[in-house]
Amino acid sequence: MMLNISQRKTVKHWATGLFAWLVALILFFPILWMIMTSFKTELQAISQPPLLFWETTFDNYILIQERSDYLKYAFNSLYTSVGGTLLALIIAVPSAYAMAFFPGKYTKDILLWMLSTKMLPAVGVLIPIYMITQMGGLLDSIYPLILIFALMNLPIIMWMLFTYFKEIPKEILEAARMDGATTRDELRHIVMPLSWGGIASAGLLSLILCWNEAFWSIQLTASDAGTLAALIASYSSPEGLFWAKVSAASTMACAPIIVFGWFCQKQLVQGLTFGAVK
Amino acid sequence: MNSQSNISTQVQHKWLNVVNLLKAPSIILLLVWMIVPLSMTVYYSFVEYNLLYPGPKLFIGLENYSYFSTDSAFFPALFNTLVLVGSVLTITVVLGLALALLVNQPFFGRGVVRVLLISPFFIMPTVNALIWKNMMMDPNYGIFSVIADFFNVVPINFLEDLPLASIILMVSWQWTPFALLIFMTSLQSQDTEQKEAAQLDGAGFWSIFRFLTLPHLARPIAIVVMIQTIFHLSLFAEIFVTTGGGPGFASTNLAWLIYRQAFLAFDVGVASAGGVFAIILANIVAFFLIRAVGKNLTE
Numbered sequence: 001m002m003l004n005i006s007q008r009k010t011v012k013h014w015a016t017g018l019f020a021w022l023v024a025l026i027l028f029f030p031i032l033w034m035i036m037t038s039f040k041t042e043l044q045a046i047s048q049p050p051l052l053f054w055e056t057t058f059d060n061y062i063l064i065q066e067r068s069d070y071l072k073y074a075f076n077s078l079y080t081s082v083g084g085t086l087l088a089l090i091i092a093v094p095s096a097y098a099m100a101f102f103p104g105k106y107t108k109d110i111l112l113w114m115l116s117t118k119m120l121p122a123v124g125v126l127i128p129i130y131m132i133t134q135m136g137g138l139l140d141s142i143y144p145l146i147l148i149f150a151l152m153n154l155p156i157i158m159w160m161l162f163t164y165f166k167e168i169p170k171e172i173l174e175a176a177r178m179d180g181a182t183t184r185d186e187l188r189h190i191v192m193p194l195s196w197g198g199i200a201s202a203g204l205l206s207l208i209l210c211w212n213e214a215f216w217s218i219q220l221t222a223s224d225a226g227t228l229a230a231l232i233a234s235y236s237s238p239e240g241l242f243w244a245k246v247s248a249a250s251t252m253a254c255a256p257i258i259v260f261g262w263f264c265q266k267q268l269v270q271g272l273t274f275g276a277v278k
Numbered sequence: 279m280n281s282q283s284n285i286s287t288q289v290q291h292k293w294l295n296v297v298n299l300l301k302a303p304s305i306i307l308l309l310v311w312m313i314v315p316l317s318m319t320v321y322y323s324f325v326e327y328n329l330l331y332p333g334p335k336l337f338i339g340l341e342n343y344s345y346f347s348t349d350s351a352f353f354p355a356l357f358n359t360l361v362l363v364g365s366v367l368t369i370t371v372v373l374g375l376a377l378a379l380l381v382n383q384p385f386f387g388r389g390v391v392r393v394l395l396i397s398p399f400f401i402m403p404t405v406n407a408l409i410w411k412n413m414m415m416d417p418n419y420g421i422f423s424v425i426a427d428f429f430n431v432v433p434i435n436f437l438e439d440l441p442l443a444s445i446i447l448m449v450s451w452q453w454t455p456f457a458l459l460i461f462m463t464s465l466q467s468q469d470t471e472q473k474e475a476a477q478l479d480g481a482g483f484w485s486i487f488r489f490l491t492l493p494h495l496a497r498p499i500a501i502v503v504m505i506q507t508i509f510h511l512s513l514f515a516e517i518f519v520t521t522g523g524g525p526g527f528a529s530t531n532l533a534w535l536i537y538r539q540a541f542l543a544f545d546v547g548v549a550s551a552g553g554v555f556a557i558i559l560a561n562i563v564a565f566f567l568i569r570a571v572g573k574n575l576t577e
Contacts (some may be wrong), residue, residue: 007430011501013383013384013385014385016380016383016385017386019380020380020381020383020385020388021387021391023377023380023395024390024391024394025394027394027395027398027451027454027455028395028398029399029421030398030409030410030413030414030451031397031398031401031409031571033409033413033414033421034405034409034413037413046418046419048419048424049424050421050424073516085518091303091304091307092304094300094303094546095300095301095302095303095304095305096304097300098297098298098300098301099301102293102294102297103299110305112568114305115480115504115508115568116309116564116568117308117311117312118508119511119560119563119564119567120312120316120557120560121511121512121532121533121553121556121557121560122512122514122533122552123512123514123532123533123536123537123553123556124316124319124536124552124554124556124557124560125315125316125318125319126536126537126540126553127318127319127322127540127546127549127550127553128314128315128319128322129315129317131318132314132315134556136326151307151308151311154304154307155307155308156505158304160283180532194543204496208400208441211402212400212401212402214402214403214404214514214515214518215512215514215515218515218518219541228402229402229403229404229515230404232402232404232408233404233515233518233519235408236407236408236411236510236518236519236520238403242414243412243419246408246412247413250405250408250409253402253405254400254401254402254405257400257402258397258401260400261396261397261399261400262393262397265392265393265396265459268292268459269459269460269462269463
């Protein structure tokens with residue numbers, strides 16, 4: 001059978017679409033399965049063959065809140081992520097602005113050095129940090145976590161902001177200055193409006209990284225300041241098969257950030273490409 | 279004339295101060311964040327210090343180092359660390375590229391497909407590890423064993439028999455979407471006219487990919503490699519939740535080995551020596567990476 005060009009295009013279009021959907025569903029399947037399992041009873045969760053249709057139950061969610069106080073951990077996650085992100089932004093925005101608009105001789109070296117501090121493995125400094133925190137009586141408190149989260153993400157935030165600020169055309173600023181704009185006017189009417197996108201995307205990435213951070217949360221917190229990541233890690237001990245409950249807890253731990261990520265997808269990507277995309 | 283130029287240098291000086299004042303906090307904070315713990319780690323690595331045996335911290339030279347490096351787990355851990363980073367990088371870049379090219383084609387429901395594809399990136403590592411450990415890889419009830427049963431094959435006990443590969447699978451599943459996100463955006467900015475011209479000249483898919491798309495993606499690839507290396511060199515949560523470094527040392531990386539030494543054996547001295555090894559390794563990798571990639575980033 002011969003197909004003309006437009007028919008061939010349609011076939012190709014449908015074939016690509018089917019294939020892409022198949023791949024997407026396979027890669028999304030673990031998440032889907034987690035959500036499905038969270039609405040099953042423990043017996044249904046491990047039934048063989050796996051159940052695709054069942055009577056949904058919300059018991060797991062109620063139990064998780066009752067037994068391990070999900071909300072407390074959720075708020076700890078929220079405070080530490082937002083706190084760490086805000087702190088990092090407060091430090092990084094002026095610095096990155098100064099480096100992008102008034103670069104010195106060593107600005108690029110400093111930025112590369114900053115990135116290289118990210119290469120220091122956290123585990124290499126775990127003991128000192130643990131001891132300093134202990135000496136300050138701040139184990140299992142959210143404050144050291146906020147500070148650590150801020151410092152941990154600072155280099156990446158600096159990079160994202162620097163590349164973003166650098167893209168702002170200097171000619172606009174010069175033109176404004178010629179028209180008699182003061183530095184304050186410049187900042188308020190030109191720099192800030194043009195850089196909201198970059199600040200937002202750096203903040204978004206930082207929020208996601210903080211929310212999902214597991215190493216420091218597991219090591220430095222227990223029942224008081226524990227974050228959701230630490231709560232989930234505590235379910236890893238094999239005390240039996242509690243897949244449905246673990247799934248419910250996991251779903252609740254990830255849902256806020258996944259939904260958040262979906263909505264901010266475009267914004268997030270803008271900064272992540274580090275000016276690689278023009 | 280003279281006085282005018284004086285004023286302008288004065289203004290410049292004032293400006294320079296403000297600029298330096300703005301730059302300083304980030305630099306100083308990171309410097310402190312790096313130097314204080316680092317020097318403590320180096321100090322502990324030269325003394326005898328075990329939390330179980332309190333006493334004076336005696337200087338013992340390189341003993342902690344030799345103890346750590348002659349541990350039978352040292353070389354497997356070093357090897358595993360490199361295999362982990364290398365494999366995850368290869369898988370995520372190749373798969374991310376393929377997926378980006380795929381979703382760059384027009385088809386129905388592309389927006390939803392994209393959302394589904396990038397979702398794993400937002401999952402927290404501990405949840406990621408638990409999903410795979412329980413619901414996917416469990417030898418009795420996991421989805422993989424169900425599939426194996428369907429084809430009448432003996433199910434693989436992933437975490438027992440292929441621990442490192444299992445962890446590579448989990449991490450790659452999480453980070454492929456990251457590569458995809460970045461490649462996808464870069465592909466959208468590719469010059470379509472150039473591509474169409476090449477097509478008219480009879481260039482096939484592969485030569486367009488090789489000579490137009492790949493060079494266009496050089497910088498995004500550099501970014502993906504750089505950021506992922508930073509995160510995977512000290513991979514911890516996935517091992518903590520699933521294999522605990524085992525069986526044996528099969529899935530122990532440097533980070534896990536140090537953690538075990540410090541928090542399970544309480545030997546701060548030896549663990550600190552391990553920390554120094556980890557830092558040296560990271561610096562070697564960083565040196566090559568920044569030389570290869572960093573230039574690409576600052577230009």
